Amino acid sequence: xxxxxxxxxxxxxxxTGKRIILWTIGAYxxxxxxxxxxxxxxxxxxxADRRLASLNMLSGRLLNQDQSAIVKKEIQxxxxxxxxxxxxxxx
Numbered sequence: 834x835x836x837x838x839x840x841x842x843x844x845x846x847x848x849t850g851k852r853i854i855l856w857t858i859g860a861y862x863x864x865x866x867x868x869x870x871x872x873x874x875x876x877x878x879x880x881a882d883r884r885l886a887s888l889n890m891l892s893g894r895l896l897n898q899d900q901s902a903i904v905k906k907e908i909q910x911x912x913x914x915x916x917x918x919x920x921x922x923x924x
Contacts, residue, residue: 835864842868847884849876 842860845868846853859867 835861838865838868842871845871846876848881850878850881850884851876
């Protein structure tokens with residue numbers, strides 16, 4: 834159960850812009866009490882915004898890579914619109 838509180842406290846610290854390592858160590862020693870304190874102590878909003886922006890950029894980049902791979906797989910080379918429709922009819 835101790836590791837659960839540590840993971841939950843680390844997630845809260847990451848989401849609110851606090852120092853993750855320090856709050857995780859605090860959860861190791863104090864258990865659920867560190868999580869309660871982490872929820873009520875204000876964090877750094879600038880750090881939280883920067884972390885959220887990096888997560889959004891990473892997920893957007895992964896999504897774009899997946900979509901481009903699907904498009905390359907589905908649509909082969911074509912010269913005219915008729916070639917494209919012939920590809921779509923065969924599938």
